[in-house]
Amino acid sequence: MQIAVTSKLDESFQPVPIPSDDDWLRSHKEKGQTMKAFERKTSKAVPHATHKTIYIQPIGSFDHPRVISFNVIIEFVRVFFPRCEVELLSTIDFSKDMKYREKDGIRQYQTAGFYKYLSRTRHKRNSRRELVCVAITMADIYVDEVEDWVYGQARIVDSLAVYSFARLDPLYPTSPQTLFSSPLTDEHRVIMIRRCVKILLHELGHLFGLKHCIYYICLMNGANNETEMDRQPLYLCPICLRKLYSTFHFNVCDVYEKFANICEKYRLEEEHKWYWKRLDCIQNPNK
Template sequence: MEVIEHPVEKLRSALRSTRNDLIQSYGQYSREERRLLEEGLLPGSPLFSPITVHSDSDWIPSHPESPQDFQSFYSNPYRSTPNNGHKTIYIQTIGSFGDGAGISEQYVEWLRAYCQAFYYGLKVKLLPPVTVASTGCSFRVNNNTHNLQLHAGELLSFLKKKKPRDAFCIVGITMIDLYPKDSWNFVFGQASLTEGMGVFSFARYDDDFYKRSYAGRLKKAIKLKPGDYSVFQGYYTPPITSTLLFRSCKTLTHEIGHIFGVKHCLWLQCVMQGSNHLEESDRRPPDVCPICLRKLQSAIGFKIADRYKALLLWIEEAPSSSAQHLSKPTEAFQDFRHWLSKCRSILEDEIF
């Protein structure tokens, strides 16, 4: 186990920059906003902690990367930035979500609303759901886990044709496992940053996925026929639990962050950290560190306090009185709720 602690001056430089114009723009934050952003520079901060590498199988030892400070992010000529004509994130569901149409629609709406709070200032819209067959993508049975998988690259080609003209980006989400090419076992997701597209699977966020009793494991060997999508009719999708919703929200916002040009975070514990496996993904916090927060704020232009308020509202909002609406399972979000409240206290100049 290794704790990665950067010197305070290195963190300060990563946050503020060494360019005079970016230092001046940092000075435009309010005193309270700067206090929050600089909270992560302090050793022993109760809000922002250093990254802990638990084993060689974790992301950082397996994928050596250079850290991206704010200046590197801001200066990247290829990063995508929302503009007046492209300020909408579109979500395209592929295949079934949950047991029954009601829970499927509700779950996807929870994801949409969370994403809109996270990327506060942008609109997030749902496209009409599509079946696996309508994508025309290749599929297979995984030889190790014996579950069905969809070809991620071909799903991206499908999404490219579906991308609305006013989209900042389009992301496809599915409860069916993915693979990028025949030689790979699986992939959580795949994206084309230059095209503003991504596709992600939540299948492996089911607690039972790696168990022999997993209901999505095919009971007997079947010979698949290309183009015969009948195998997906009634195919298992995991129940919508609070943990699954929490993991899905983290993955969705992480991957969209990459479309903004935010690279994997190596500074502090952050939702933009890379992860190699579910255990490591679960250790990631649901929100960004101060350095990545400045990246998103500069790209979107939100007020930091308004964004935290929107995320808190998403967690705390009372369930609808309508019988058609299910109660949002936010048990897994309660630590995040307390964390958001502490951040708001700093922005409101309170002591916690």
């Protein structure tokens, strides 16, 4: 593990650039999270005894020709968090708990309603197995009048999160009618897989105690816009990797190899190359 977080860092990781006017770090005063701060953090999910299951709760309709299969996304989650089981729950409709508003002709659901529903129905899931639960929806979501849309959000104290597919389609903000009638090209499918996976892994990272990263270009960077979201990679920087390792104690090379293979399977070529190159840096530090 020590080699993984120290060897040839300059070849694999880039520092966070100076934020532009619309970037996350320009509008959010992030202090960063050291390893010591992570270790002191008590409100984080830690697999223990039988509590090892990540529940995925789809909410609302997913009957859409451009939707990415849940099974594809879950493959990545299982590798990234190797001590966890992942279970996909049956899709449910929006409930009365889920407040919504109409904005610019688009229905947006408030994230608080998802948390209320997931908390209220916790007893229907297996409480002896549940570690965290994440709601997924095709609907656009918002937090409040300030954060009037988000890709996703985590409520760490309750081990719950929610994220939306709504803004992950490369054709967004095209009208729903146009989206529904547009075939999903291979290029767009790759982009959407990458985005769907990274947002879910990011929110799960929060539930496992990782705050936004301000040190390197990293999966745990905050994102205010599409440019920032696409800049987030599908890997953790050495600082965040060390934090996650302290919880899961996985074999880094084994996880990297499996993740590289999944990336190849779904044509995420950039990520596939990065993981194999990083593996070489770890396995051959003196080359």
